[in-house]
Amino acid sequence: MPRRPVVGVTGYQITPIAARRAGFGARELSAFPCTYLGWLNEVGTIPVPLTPAVDIEDSLDLVDGIVFSGGADIDPVHYGAERHPSVVGTQPERDEYELALAKAALERGTPILGICRGLQLLNIAHGGTLHQHVPDLPGTLVHSSEWETGVRDRSRKWGPVFHPVEVSDSRLERLFGHTLETNTYHHQAADQIGAGLSVAARSADGIVEALHADDAPVLGVQWHPEMHQSGETGGEAPFRWLADRLAA
Numbered sequence: 001m002p003r004r005p006v007v008g009v010t011g012y013q014i015t016p017i018a019a020r021r022a023g024f025g026a027r028e029l030s031a032f033p034c035t036y037l038g039w040l041n042e043v044g045t046i047p048v049p050l051t052p053a054v055d056i057e058d059s060l061d062l063v064d065g066i067v068f069s070g071g072a073d074i075d076p077v078h079y080g081a082e083r084h085p086s087v088v089g090t091q092p093e094r095d096e097y098e099l100a101l102a103k104a105a106l107e108r109g110t111p112i113l114g115i116c117r118g119l120q121l122l123n124i125a126h127g128g129t130l131h132q133h134v135p136d137l138p139g140t141l142v143h144s145s146e147w148e149t150g151v152r153d154r155s156r157k158w159g160p161v162f163h164p165v166e167v168s169d170s171r172l173e174r175l176f177g178h179t180l181e182t183n184t185y186h187h188q189a190a191d192q193i194g195a196g197l198s199v200a201a202r203s204a205d206g207i208v209e210a211l212h213a214d215d216a217p218v219l220g221v222q223w224h225p226e227m228h229q230s231g232e233t234g235g236e237a238p239f240r241w242l243a244d245r246l247a248a
Contacts, residue, residue: 005246007040008050008063010101010118012071013094035226036069036115039235043243052097056104065111065246068098068118070224073188076132079124084132086152086187099125111217111245113238116186119211119220126194134189140205147187158185165209165223165234169200172212172219175237175244176201182209182223182234189222217245 011030020026030051040047050059050066075090076083078099102125105112114122120130134143135150142148145159161184167176190208193199200219201210211220221238228235 003046005045005064005243006062007045007047007065007067007242007246008059009036009040009047009067010050010069010094010098012069013091033069033226036067039226039239040067040242042230043236043239045243045246050101052093056097056101059101060104060108060110063110065113065242066101066105067242068102068112068114068121070116070118070185072117073132074117074120074124074130076130079129081129081132084136086133086147106216106218109216111242112219113242114211114218114220115226115238116222116224119208119222120188120190122218122220123190123194123197123211126197128190128194128197129192131189131191134187134207137205137207140207141184141203143184143189143203143207144187146185161185163203165201165203167201167210169198169210169212172200172210172237172241175233175240177233180233180237182221182225183227184223185227186222217248 011032014029014031016026016028019029032049037047072089072091073087074095098121134140135147141163142161145156145161162181164179165182166179167173196214197211198214199208200212203209209222219241225235225238
């Protein structure tokens with residue numbers, strides 16, 4: 001019986017202070033939400049953690065594909081921009097590790113799925129830039145309950161917000177359909193699109209909701225599919241896309 005494809009998943013970085021408050025002692029942690037792992041198992045792959053504790057090339061030798069997870073804003077120094085006041089809590093070690101991992105994986109042609117921050121990371125790795133604060137853009141929908149007024153309200157973090165997404169890439173429509181309803185938890189978005197990437201979906205206000213590589217098995221989605229319920233296209237389709245690329 002052939003083994004299932006192995007998918008590496010990058011983790012959320014937990015500072016020693018936050019770890020101590022959560023009862024794990026004052027030490028740096030990487031967290032891997034079970035929702036990512038569960039969806040990857042559901043589509044027939046074996047998820048494994050990826051961390052800076054292991055050499056990048058050794059990690060890539062182990063895995064068949066990669067999921068770049070969500071998380072903190074990426075430091076705008078990585079795309080040559082000055083920091084917007086809303087950009088706080090950046091994680092330099094995670095940024096450097098994941099950008100290096102992404103570039104090495106792209107060189108190998110490893111199938112990649114980027115989720116929320118992961119889409120933004122892939123765009124930067126291809127030379128693109130970000131809108132640092134979507135609420136500053138005129139006419140935009142609410143893309144994050146935490147930033148609904150443009151000013152951060154931590155008490156509303158991860159509050160449910162949904163909107164339709166229109167898919168423009170014919171290669172994705174078989175799995176995604178022409179339109180789908182997705183959750184939305186971000187205050188940043190792709191701006192200038194990196195070389196070799198194309199916009200695959202947008203929300204009604206023009207915000208980029210998916211990026212697809214022109215000639216490589218690379219997809220980024222701006223929503224959080226791992227937080228959708230079983231049976232919802234917004235959850236299953238991105239992970240199914242990755243499983244299909246690995247099967248191919």
